[in-house]
Amino acid sequence: MNKLIRFQLSLMMFLEFFIWGGWFVTLGTYLGYNLEATDVQISTAFSTQSWGAIIAPFIIGLIADRFFNAERILGILHLVGAVLLYLMYQSTDFIEFYPLVLGYMIAYMPTLALVNSVSFNQMKDPAKEFSFIRVFGTVGWIVAGLVISWLSWDAAEGRQDGLLKYTFLMVSIASAFLGLFSFTLPKTPPTADRSKKVSIVETLGLDALGLLKDRNFLMFFVASVLICIPLAFYYQNTNPFLSEIGVDNPTGLMTIGQASEVLFMLLLPFFFKRFGFKLTIIAGMLAWTIRYLLFAYGDSGELIFMLLTGIALHGICYDFFFVSGQIYTDFKAGSKYKSSAQGLITLATYGVGMLIGFYVAGLITNAYLTGEKMHDWETIWIYPAAFAFLVMLLFALFFKNEKIDKKDIEI
Template sequence: MGIKSRLVLMNFLQFFIWGSWLISLGNYMGASLGFSGIQIGGVYTTMGIASLFMPGLLGIVADRWINAERLLGICHLIGALLMLYATTVTDYFWFYIIMLLNACMYMPTIALNNSVSYNVLEKKGYSIVTDFPPIRVWGTIGFIAAMWTVDFLGYTQSAGQLYVGAVSALLLGFYAFTMPPSPPLQKETKKSLMSTLGLDAFVLFKQRKMAVFFIFAMLLGAALQITNAFGGPFLEDFKTDYPDSFGVQHPNLLLSISQVSETVFILLIPFFLKRYGIKTVMLFSILAWVFRFGLFGIGNPDDGLWLLVLSMIIYGMAFDFFNISGSMFVEKEADPTIRSSAQGLFMIMTNGIGAFVGGLASGWVVDHFTENGIRNWQYIWFTFAGYALVLAIIFPFVFKVEKGEMVKEE
């Protein structure tokens, strides 16, 4: 097997693991374990908590002491054992603790997976810019494949999804050890702990536009967590009125359209940035979140299925036009000496603080509109849509970029 094919398999498995449970775990916790909305949201905050410090800490380990591919394998093997143990737990406290530990193992592997891929491609004489994206897209395909696997096996409401995740984590855990070595880089000047964690990039908050950008990155990171946690339970609650509908019978298939849409909108980013500029592209993203939630509020898996499908398609714009374009904006605006740290700060604000806040806040909103065990999903989604609409109204007035800064060409 050629090295590109080996990297394709590694990226496929990396995100297959995540896709096996990320979207459907809320369904399992609500329908099978009987957790409340705030408890479901709480479990999803574990990824935000882990993202605050674990990628940086294990980045230090990979930079200084252990080969990146070995550390990648160790994390996945430990994660596999944690997921297997999670299948036996029904108590909320211990389930939360195990999923927190699992997040601490999984979240750093996203960066480690990239590091190994970059290192291998460079050593083999390939271009990261041109050769990595076609490899990385197989990660998204792996995520979709996992969602479909869990759906077709009927595991969306059972611990079976965790077994799928554990088995795939075991496979990648052992497979990672067979990858070409990515040893620690021996540098005369070691990066400080502050630099590795991305904390020295907080100097960017002295610039008004960057402070505003990072604040909105956090607020939109919260929006992303909402549908991760409650998309599955939302469709599950239609089983009484539309038990035979496609969305109820195959919730993961329907939700996976969002990931398919991601792959399309990534390719459209260069055109939109050149045509409209960074500020407008980011505003498109925020408005897309309004429609994402609003369409959920008026759609259903039967005669309103087309509204749900449209919401899934819009998700690609909502996610990519801020997360991917935002990462490019940070890369361009940050001083070269702190660019890596700035990207770390961007991850902290979106996947760390944003995910934590989004998990807790969304759980509170769901519980607030739940009476006698019945959730008023229309009120819930309209509340989220209102939240995104407020952000869309405020953003153009507070986020200022000068002419020439990734703006529309005259």
């Protein structure tokens, strides 16, 4: 890969996740403070991510893989997204905002697969080359959070003055730039045989359902769906929680989680080979429980270290469960169902699992509303902590340890 293409792909990844991290992290805080949204309405807005994940395979499988170059569809979707983000910036109430965020997530979620397709198409050895490109996405997410806190949009005065709306303007500009920039990316033509009919079952990865006959994979599949419920609490509640209890620069501090993700991604191969898949997954789920207990009993004063530690556990929570799960899925699927199995897990987690999770998180958060924009956070965080621990116990009891060949765990 020459330097120009490497630069193009790195910038593409940076912008892709700068855009997502630049508004999604502070969404709950913005909706609560600026659009007077209820906790249930906030959970409904976050669930648009799940609807986007459910619809994305249709766009990728039925359009991108068969008829048009991936970089062109990427460009069009981001240009459409730029318009929707700008309209979200101008919204003044939740009723007006919701259809815009739903439309945006339907446009954005397919781009996560498209940037990977564009990248892989330029690589001779993706196992070695992709991580260098993908890490710029994490850097983009971190930079977005730091910019928001540096400009004090998420500070107490900024929230009261409605400055968080400028996050949508910022990422609208970035999305427009990425949309135009995408047309300069290396050509990535469709790979599917257009003469061959592809069923909806294959498009959604449902032809891999046969893998559920394997007891171990079924247990992993169920655990993957269930663990998305506590995951939804993190995405939906962390920024509003930190803001509400008076933590300074909450969005900037949350980037510690992304830095942690990079670190533990590097440590994952060692941990995976040393302790095996089952213990790695259990460590990931246990980290969810510890994180939420730290959130429940920490505060913005002397115990703020507990909150920071909980945020820093994001690397273990995400990498040890979800990345390990992708490796395990690839191992179990074999050559016949590699793509379908990954699609099935994505649909089950970011689609169905997160959809349920955001709904549950909204109901529980709303149930412990103690005053205007005030919550009983200690009790709220106990729920995902207990649920993650229960899922971990079920997995530990019913998942039978199995050996995965070293060649199958290359990251």
